[in-house]
Amino acid sequence: MNTLAEENYLKSIYHLSVNATSVSTNQLAALLNTKASSVTDMLKKLAEKELINYTPYQGVSLTATGEKIAVNIIRKHRLWEYFLVEKLDFKWDQVHEMAEELEHISSNELIDRLDKFMEYPKFDPHGDPIPDCNGLFKIHNLKPVSSIGINEGGVICGVRDHSKAYLQYLEKQSLTIGKKVTVAEIIEFDHSMILQTEDKTIQISRDVANNLLIAL
């Protein structure tokens, strides 16, 4: 099918495309921890295979085929993450690297059966939607906690930062998926916020609030 490197490029282009119509060579190089010249080389190959639309100096976007492949990799990644957390009891900050490997296991039958085994979960351990076997998924309309006002609140449903450090911090503060939070106070000086949950009051920085997503 496609090589590991190709799959990672498609996945990265997909992720970067969420906030833009076109993705730049440098953006990809940064995300993939490689050099711009390497990216250019690979873009030519992917364009040759008609998985991306590529015009030199003008950035890239996925073709329909390329997007389908990317979404399938993301489906695999998220289903494996769900498996690791729900069945093997890993913590949400431990599963990313393993899923980065597992997402490249080729069999679709395997992933569809895994999906069934887990009873078709709709969201992964970080709150990201899991595409179904046709590549379809709902886009949750979430807001960062930093965007809401005093006495407003909602249920934690996702994160924007998936780093180990951030996830571990949230875990320690019990700010995990499903928790209901309300903004009790906003400190004007640094925009830090005081959150009220069912069992305690927690102060978080603007940075933390910015990456914590809730449904109203």
Place this chain on the structure above:
Amino acid sequence: MNTLAEENYLKSIYHLSVNATSVSTNQLAALLNTKASSVTDMLKKLAEKELINYTPYQGVSLTATGEKIAVNIIRKHRLWEYFLVEKLDFKWDQVHEMAEELEHISSNELIDRLDKFMEYPKFDPHGDPIPDCNGLFKIHNLKPVSSIGINEGGVICGVRDHSKAYLQYLEKQSLTIGKKVTVAEIIEFDHSMILQTEDKTIQISRDVANNLLIAL
């Protein structure tokens, strides 16, 4: 750690070592579907890493380190096969290719947790022993059905041929792991055998009998 190719070489050397003290370049080339010259190149690399004992023209054997790595890959392979059959309902003839990919997922913590999740199975779906997290496993003392006499019998506990065709044939004849069989008759002409199971009588060729392993 080690590359995919290196892991496959170590695994192949291990398997070929079961019936010999030393493994030849050509044996490896045949098993790995590659050319002898490619094997030689890789053997140099593995020797450099001290994973094998290699003297040009004299064949190879695994070092203690190399064997440890090989056994770990086999452990992963067999645990994943067990998972695919027992949890995802695949048939025993469907899992080999998937396990060939899954065995290279690097995390040992993952495989140890998978082991626990399945309650530490001792044999994979083909009856092969699964090494524990220390690399230890019991060698079942099995005999091919072809080696026993009339009115003797035992319980099917393994196969020597792991090919899809062979496994599918056995499945169709209900000659699967755990079945009790007795030799009712041996046809002198071609050494085919008539087996008696609990619910039926089955005639199998010498070839089939040779690859079917039972515990007395």
Place this chain on the structure above:
DNA sequence: TAATAAATTTAGACCTGTCTAAATTTATTG
């Protein structure tokens, strides 16, 4: 044991995916 056959290794090439350094294109700004 000399000649031949089989097995193995070496030499040189290729492909993938990467890199550095240099060249080119596009964007920015005085």
Place this chain on the structure above:
DNA sequence: CAATAAATTTAGACAGGTCTAAATTTATTA
């Protein structure tokens, strides 16, 4: 709008793993 900066691409190289063809070593056998 010309000069500079930033982004991108090209050129040429390299490492891993493979290949074919040729050379070498070991095994076989007449």
